[in-house]
Amino acid sequence: MFNAVIDAPFGKVGIRTSADAVREIVYLPASTASAAPDCALAERAAAQIARYFDCATAGFDLPLAALGTPFQRRVWDGINTIGAGTVLTYGQLAQRIGGVPRAVGQACGSNLFPLVIPCHRVVSASGIGGFAHHGGDGFFRDVKRWLLAHEGVRIP
Incomplete structure (x- = not known):
């Protein structure tokens, strides 16, 4: 509900x-x-x-429930430093926060607050990557493409 x-x-x-x-x-x-x-x-x-x-640069000021593991929250905090119209790869974010790319990807996929914590701004080194624990083309990857395009980022 x-x-x-x-x-x-x-x-x-x-x-x-x-x-x-x-x-x-x-x-x-x-x-x-x-x-x-x-x-x-x-x-x-x-x-x-x-x-x-x-307006793709509009910010959020919402109280978020204290959910997620400590590592997930560290990844989500790192995601919050990525500005609109900018992307980092999973590896780049992992280097910033002290993790490994696969674990960063899993934490991105577990993000309970997309848009507010803009996990769509984290991509694969070879393309768009997955989204919300969904790989391959389909609804979720289309959402990620739309969000990135809305912010002026084009990734095949």
Whole structure:
């Protein structure tokens, strides 16, 4: 159950909240039914996500639930240093935070707060890479391509 499901240029975005934090943001297919925000925090998150879709450099100021392992949070903190329109490879991010590329990729795929923690800005050394634990072409890789193109980055 989502606290809001909003339209996105590539489909929908589902938002889950608790009383005081965003708990999860999920990319959903366009066939998913929309749902108006049912609380103030879901409304705030929906508004900030919609603002990002209008302007790729828009930032986020949302309370995020303290989820993930310590390593995942370290990777997610590293991702937050990558500006809009910029990408790093999994290896480059691993060097920055002190990890290995495969583990960084797994932490990226486990990101519960995409857009707010812009894991789409982390790519493979040989191309776009996977997305949300989905390899190969399809919905999730199309979402990643759209997000990167929205920020002015073109990767085959």
